[in-house]
Every structure is written in structure tokens, then in C-alpha cells.
Amino acid sequence: MTFPRILFLFIFIFLILVFPINSLACLSITDDLNTPNPIINASFSFQPDINPFTDCWSGAMRIRSDKNGWRLVATRVGPSSSNAEGNSQDNVMANDITLNISVQAFGQADSNGAILVSPFSSQTELSSIQSGTFIISGVKKSSNSCSSFNPSYYKVTKKLCLFRDFIFNPGAYNGQVSYILINP
Amino acid sequence: MLKQTRGLLLVLLLLCANSVELPEVKAAASVPLAVTVNGSLVISDADNDAMAGVNPTKNVNLTVTPDLGQTIQSGNANFRVRSNRSTWRLTAQRTASDAGGTGITDADLLVDIAKSAGSNANANAGTLVSPFTGQTNLSSITTVAAVDVVNGTAKTSSAKDNANANNWFQVSTTYSIQPDFFYAPGTFSSTVTYNLVSP
Numbered sequence: 364m365t366f367p368r369i370l371f372l373f374i375f376i377f378l379i380l381v382f383p384i385n386s387l388a389c390l391s392i393t394d395d396l397n398t399p400n401p402i403i404n405a406s407f408s409f410q411p412d413i414n415p416f417t418d419c420w421s422g423a424m425r426i427r428s429d430k431n432g433w434r435l436v437a438t439r440v441g442p443s444s445s446n447a448e449g450n451s452q453d454n455v456m457a458n459d460i461t462l463n464i465s466v467q468a469f470g471q472a473d474s475n476g477a478i479l480v481s482p483f484s485s486q487t488e489l490s491s492i493q494s495g496t497f498i499i500s501g502v503k504k505s506s507n508s509c510s511s512f513n514p515s516y517y518k519v520t521k522k523l524c525l526f527r528d529f530i531f532n533p534g535a536y537n538g539q540v541s542y543i544l545i546n547p
Numbered sequence: 548m549l550k551q552t553r554g555l556l557l558v559l560l561l562l563c564a565n566s567v568e569l570p571e572v573k574a575a576a577s578v579p580l581a582v583t584v585n586g587s588l589v590i591s592d593a594d595n596d597a598m599a600g601v602n603p604t605k606n607v608n609l610t611v612t613p614d615l616g617q618t619i620q621s622g623n624a625n626f627r628v629r630s631n632r633s634t635w636r637l638t639a640q641r642t643a644s645d646a647g648g649t650g651i652t653d654a655d656l657l658v659d660i661a662k663s664a665g666s667n668a669n670a671n672a673g674t675l676v677s678p679f680t681g682q683t684n685l686s687s688i689t690t691v692a693a694v695d696v697v698n699g700t701a702k703t704s705s706a707k708d709n710a711n712a713n714n715w716f717q718v719s720t721t722y723s724i725q726p727d728f729f730y731a732p733g734t735f736s737s738t739v740t741y742n743l744v745s746p
């Protein structure tokens with residue numbers, strides 16, 4: 364009789380340790396098509412010219428959380444090139460690409476529930492994203508559900524722009540920005 | 548005693564489990580970034596250095612009235628070149644001249660070509676090719692094939708210029724003729740086409 368009770372006790376404790384209370388919170392990132400954990404390709408094919416001065420790309424992701432405390436952080440790699448012709452100091456670099464991030468609340472999400480952290484509260488450069496850089500402080504939940512089709516979410520729109528400057532070396536440049544939604 | 552110990556152990560474990568707030572990754576998105584910079588070759592009108600002045604047609608009209616004390620008559624057509632290519636060439640080719648009864652020949656029309664650069668451009672990005680390194684005449688630009696006028700060995704920009712205001716490499720062409728009494732009244736005409744090519 365004592366043995367099953369001890370076994371039950373240890374299973375109970377094990378479950379609590381493996382699934383702490385915070386894990387009960389749900390968090391999700393989708394793209395505009397509600398694809399979970401999306402890969403959103405940002406591609407520029409860019410030709411220096413007299414006008415217009417810039418080429419831009421924009422993309423969006425949706426954040427859902429049923430808890431009031433969450434954070435969006437990002438890590439960047441590149442851009443770098445292995446085939447650019449010319450002096451490497453004229454390669455396209457992260458500080459050549461301007462970055463504008465905006466947040467909108469939809470459905471039941473609180474319009475003040477997601478706060479962009481400086482310097483992302485205004486236009487900055489892609490180089491502002493380094494490793495584990497804090498982008499958004501989430502202070503309010505989006506709703507009580509993180510279902511991909513829940514109409515309540517925070518929409519994070521990213522706009523990248525690059526001057527069509529004649530200084531840039533022709534070539535292909537590749538990089539990646541990884542966004543992670545964490546709790547707390 | 549055993550029950551009390553077990554109960555105490557349970558309470559302690561529950562407290563520990565709930566006081567540890569592990570920041571767990573819950574969701575992620577990735578944005579692969581691909582930037583392709585293509586090579587670019589642009590010629591614009593030095594007098595209208597904007598999109599409206601790209602690939603310009605520049606008319607050079609020289610009016611010659613032979614007289615005592617008349618000086619040489621000149622006109623020019625100036626172009627601005629921009630390229631991020633490390634090698635480029637400005638070539639020229641001419642249509643067959645129409646003397647128009649004037650008696651003017653291609654050799655009578657003098658050609659001077661000079662280069663210059665804006666403050667954000669590399670003046671050494673291109674070098675004049677002989678015989679355009681000095682004064683020559685229209686016959687140096689042939690009708691049968693394009694001839695090299697400028698040999699570009701570097702991109703034209705020397706610094707970033709977000710307004711494209713001072714990153715130009717300029718090629719100034721000047722055409723001149725003496726007001727000689729030998730020439731008969733009429734109109735001589737010819738067209739020179741400049742092309743920017745790479746390499």
C-alpha cells in the first residue's frame with residue numbers, strides 16, 4: 364500500500380519538474396497565412412540606378428500569447444558574400460540596410476500590449492540586431508488562445524530598405540534573422 | 548514521522564518547482580535574407596543628370612560663317628557615367644557623314660574628349676584611350692566598328708552617395724571646326740553613338 368503512494372508521489376513531482384507552471388503558457392508565431400514557426404524570405408534583387416533611391420522589402424509575422432509577459436528577441440547572421448567583386452569594404456553590410464519595425468494589435472489584443480524596445484521604436488539599421496537582441500516587450504496577452512487561426516494577435520511588420528548606391532559591389536549576399544518568442 | 552517527512556519533502560519540491568522560471572523557447576520565425584546586387588551601367592546627360600536625362604540625345608549645332616577674324620566654332624556634348632562594375636568601356640561609333648555640299652570632311656571636325664569626376668567619384672576609374680588622349684578629329688571615330696574612348700578599370704563611385712549627386716564620372720566631348728572660306732554653304736551632318744559596355 365505504501366509503495367504505490369510513494370510511486371504516485373514521485374510521478375507527481377516528476378511531472379511538476381518536467382512541466383513547470385510557466386510552460387502552461389502558450390506562445391506562437393505565424394506568418395500572415397497563419398503558418399506556425401514560419402520561414403519568411405526577404406529577397407532583394409537590386410540594381411544601382413539614378414532613381415528611385417531605395418529598394419525595400421517588407422514582411423509580417425503574427426504573435427499570439429495567452430500570458431501577459433512575453434518577449435521577442437532576434438539574432439542576426441550576415442549579410443555576407445562569397446562572390447562579390449571589388450574591395451570588400453564596398454560590400455553590402457548590415458548597417459547599409461535600414462530597418463523599420465512596427466506593431467499593430469488585432470482582435471482582442473491590447474494596442475499597448477506590445478512595446479518596441481529602443482532602438483527598434485524608430486528607424487534603425489539591421490546591424491542593431493545582433494545576438495539575442497531584445498526587440499519587443501510583451502506586457503499583455505493577445506487573447507486566451509494561441510491557435511493559429513485566432514483573430515487576436517500582434518502583427519509585427521518589418522521593412523528593410525537598401526539604397527541603390529553605385530558603390531556596392533555586384534554579388535550575392537546572404538544572411539538570416541532568427542526571431543524567438545520567449546516567456547517570461 | 549515518516550508521513551511528516553514525506554509531506555515536508557513534497558512541499559519543498561513543489562516550492563522548488565514553481566520558483567524556477569525557465570525562459571523556454573516557445574515559438575520561432577526565421578527570415579533568410581538574400582540581397583543580389585546586379586551590375587549597373589548608366590549614362591546620363593550632364594546637363595540633366597536625372598532619370599529623365601538617362602540615355603540622352605545631345606545635338607551639337609555649329610554655325611560657321613567664314614570671315615576675316617572669325618574664330619574656331621565649338622560645341623559640346625557632356626555625359627555622366629555611373630557603374631559599379633570593376634571593368635567597363637565607353638565606346639563610340641559614327642554614322643557615315645553627309646557633307647551636304649559643304650566640302651567639309653570628317654578630318655576637318657576636331658574632337659576633344661576630357662574626363663572629370665564628382666566629389667564622391669573616382670576620377671581614375673577610367674582612362675582615355677589613344678587617340679582620344681589628345682585632340683583628334685571625327686575620322687578617329689569609325690563607321691565600321693565601335694572604338695574605345697574610355698577604358699574603365701574601377702567602379703565610378705569612391706564613396707556612398709545616397710542622392711547620386713556627386714558620384715558621377717563625366718566624359719566631356721567637344722567638336723570644333725575652323726571657319727574656312729574653303730567650305731561651301733550647306734549643312735554637314737553625322738551622328739556619333741556612345742555606348743557604355745562591360746567588360
